[in-house]
Amino acid sequence: MRIVVTNCNTTQEMTEEIVRGARAAAGPGTAVTGLTPSWGPESAEGWLDSYLSAAAVLDALRTYHGPPYDAVVMAGFGEHGREGVRELVDVPVVDITEAAAHLACLLGRRYGVVTTLDRSRGQIEDSLETAGVARNCVAVAGTGLGVLDLAADPGRTEAAFLAAAERVRDAGAEVLVLGCAGMTGLQRVVGEKLGVPVVDGVGAAVKLAESLVALGLTTSRAGSYRKPLAKRRAWGPAPGRP
Template sequence: MKIKVINPNTTIAMTKGIEEAAKSAARSDTQILAVSPKMGPVSIESYYDEYLSIPGVIEEVIKGEEEGVDAFVIACYGDPGLHAAREVTDKPVVGIAEASVYLASILAARFSVVTVLPRIKTMLEELVDSYGMHKRVVNIRTTPMGVLDFERDPEAGMELLRLEGRKAVEEDHAEAILLGCAGMAEFADSLEKELGVPVIDGVVAAVKFAESIVDLGKKTSKLKTYKYPEKKEYIGKLASFGYSSIKK
């Protein structure tokens, strides 16, 4: 099978790291196609960034229909464009935050998220609530480092994740830790050994969910909510997103 992993930001170095994480989890017969959109922010750390990344995500999903893709992974912890992406394809589309909280709910009763800048705390609280997990996620812990800072200085990033992860276990009584950024995959195994609880990287979780859904032969429901968008014209910079661009 072929899984397209879309990094919604445009930083290619980060996409390479995401690709490595995805391939480390994928089966030998699964092809990973990791991409960044041709338009969008270099990192996603606000509502503004998130919303402006969505057209690029949708464009990559539409292209995936012609690339023979069997499933898609949206590799940003805000899951930007997840529901819209499901409207333009019948293939499974999995968000990494969605996958991580669902996996954690099987492995632990209570869990905390450790992520990047403090400003995204509310964004993630709203996301967790939308997945019905607000009673299971006991805390969302932030760090002073941005998304790309973890790429530039992984040692400092690891130290902050270690510190907040330990606080999550000792103070939140979290029984699992979720890494709240697609660029944190490299830290998961070491943290799990140190903290003694499951540490879940969303990219890995999403790839395994995508493989399982494809193996089961399931596709996105087109009955109502995720049916293809209504036929209409888009103008200006969004003209290319008109109805005719969607391959059904």
Template sequence: MRIRVVNPNTTAAMTALIGASARAVAGPGVHVEAVTSAMGPASIESHYDEALSVPGLLAAVAEGETRGIDAYVVACFGDPGLDAARELARGPVVGIAEAAMHAAALLGRGFSVVTTLDRTIGRAWDLAARYTAPGACRGVHACEIAVLDLEADPHLADRVAARAGRALERDGSDVIVLGCAGMAGLCAAVSERLGGVPVIDGVSAATLAAQSLVTLGLRTSERSEFARPRPKQYTGGLEAFQMETLPPESANRPVSRGSRAM
């Protein structure tokens, strides 16, 4: 089984962190490849950044389709381009916010999200409303740390844990969701500081969700909305994104069932 974890920003150091988190949970025979977007912003912290990250994400998915990738993880907490990637990929595509919030809903009566900048709070609330039942997300809280500053902060785990502790007390929640792919790898340290409260990293959760869907032989439904888009002309800088219809044998390629070594 081959899972491609796509970092929709262009910062390779973050891709390395994301890849390590994904590989740490992958099962036997599962090959995880983490790739950095070839175009887009260095970090994704606004609606503008998010919009401009989507072409690079889709290019990474399209290239993966030529290499027989079985599933994809969109490794940005805003889940940019997730629906578009599902129209393009033959196997399942999982967003890290989506996977983290679903996992959190299984572990307690409510969860709180701890993210980077205050300006990203609204997007996290939008996704919580889409992914979980009303009231499942009890709060979204920012540490006011820019994404590109996360790796260099020697006190990051302490800062995140302190904000998470205040969130648990204020929200009455039972679980913490880390609201940035750049926080991957902090789960154990933050959970320990919180006395064992479950802390979820979306990269790990999404990798295991993608792995499970492939193992079950499941893929995104093409019955209606997520069917492959009709081919049409794209102009200007988007000419490279013009799609041709898949050959029948390619469009109907089954998702692999069970693990297989690369």
């Protein structure tokens, strides 16, 4: 099967890193295709970025011309767009935010999230809430590092993660979630140091997407996620706008 993994930002290097994480998690028969939006923010940090990203990711999928795919994984922790993609495509859609939370719930009674900037906490809380998996989340904590800072200095990233993880554990978390697609790969080393399971949303979403495909399940068209109605839509400003 083929899974398209959408990055929420325009940074190609990050798409590649996410694809590496996705492939590490994917089963033998699964091909992973990364999709970088051609427009949007270079990193999604805050609500404005997130809404811009949501439209750009929808546009990227809408205009995708690659090989057919069986599922979409949306890599952008706490970012918007999930429900729109469910309307748009006919295959299962799994967002890394909800995916990590679903698996975390199976591993402990309470979980927590460690993310990048504090400003992202609200979006993550809202995303977990509307996905229906916030009940067992005890805390979302920020490391103070921006998305594009994560890769710059791995030692600093790890230290900042461990410090924030401490606060999340004090709040009662028995399982941790990596709160940014750009943290993919960090789970093993911090998990060992912390002595608790650490869930990476990219890997989690790949496995959930494979699971849905294998079971022949896809998004319900009854109710919320009907197909978009046919109508006029302009996907971006008219050319020539200054």
